[in-house]
Amino acid sequence: MKCEYCDIVDRKSRLQILYEDNDLIVAVKDTVLTPGQVTIFPRQHFTIMEMVPENILEKCFILANKVGAAIFDSLECQGTNIIVQNGLSAGQKVPHFALEVIPRRDGDNLNFQWQPKELAEDEVELVYQMLKEEVGKIVKSKDGKKGKVKEVEEVVVKDEKTLMKMQKEDEKNYLLKSLRRIP
Ligand SMILES: [Zn+2]
Numbered sequence: 001m002k003c004e005y006c007d008i009v010d011r012k013s014r015l016q017i018l019y020e021d022n023d024l025i026v027a028v029k030d031t032v033l034t035p036g037q038v039t040i041f042p043r044q045h046f047t048i049m050e051m052v053p054e055n056i057l058e059k060c061f062i063l064a065n066k067v068g069a070a071i072f073d074s075l076e077c078q079g080t081n082i083i084v085q086n087g088l089s090a091g092q093k094v095p096h097f098a099l100e101v102i103p104r105r106d107g108d109n110l111n112f113q114w115q116p117k118e119l120a121e122d123e124v125e126l127v128y129q130m131l132k133e134e135v136g137k138i139v140k141s142k143d144g145k146k147g148k149v150k151e152v153e154e155v156v157v158k159d160e161k162t163l164m165k166m167q168k169e170d171e172k173n174y175l176l177k178s179l180r181r182i183p
Contacts, residue, residue, distance in 0.1 A: 024043060035075075039098050040100075078105055
C-alpha cells in the first residue's frame with residue numbers, strides 16, 4: 001500500500017521529521033498552505049480519526065498544542081489553525097489520519113472562514129433531536145461490552161467538569177450555537 005505518511009515513517013521520503021517517539025511522528029512536508037505548517041500523525045497507519053486508539057489520539061492533540069507553542073516562539077506567528085481532514089468529503093488527501101498545525105499571521109490571506117447560515121426552527125429541532133439520541137447512545141451508554149462506547153465514556157468522565165459547566169450555562173443553547181457553526 002502506498003501511503004505518503006507511512007513512507008515518512010519508513011524513511012522512504014525525504015521529508016523532514018522534527019520529532020518522533022514510539023507512537024507519533026511530527027514532520028514538515030514540502031507541499032503546505034504556509035511556511036511553518038507541521039503535520040502530526042500516528043506511526044501506525046490509521047485511515048480516519050475513529051480508528052485511532054484514544055491514548056494515541058490524546059497524545060496527538062497534546063503534541064499539537066506543544067508544537068503550536070514552538071511555532072509561536074520560533075516563527076513569530078499570531079495564531080494557529082489545527083485542522084483534521086477526516087474523510088474524503090472533508091478534503092482528506094492522504095489516507096492516514098493526521099493533524100495539521102498551520103501558523104497564522106495577520107494578512108496571510110489564508111481563508112478558513114465560512115459563512116454560517118441560519119437554520120429554520122424546525123431544522124434546528126430536527127437535527128437537535130437526531131443528534132441528541134445518537135450522542136446519548138454513544139456518550140452515556142453504560143454498556144462496557146462495547147469497547148468503543150466504553151472508551152468514549154471514559155473520555156467524557158475525564159471532561160466532566162467542562163460538561164457540567166456547559167450544562168449549567170444552558171445545554172440547549174450551547175448545542176444550538178454549535179449547530180450554527182456548521183457550514
Ligand atoms: Zn499510512
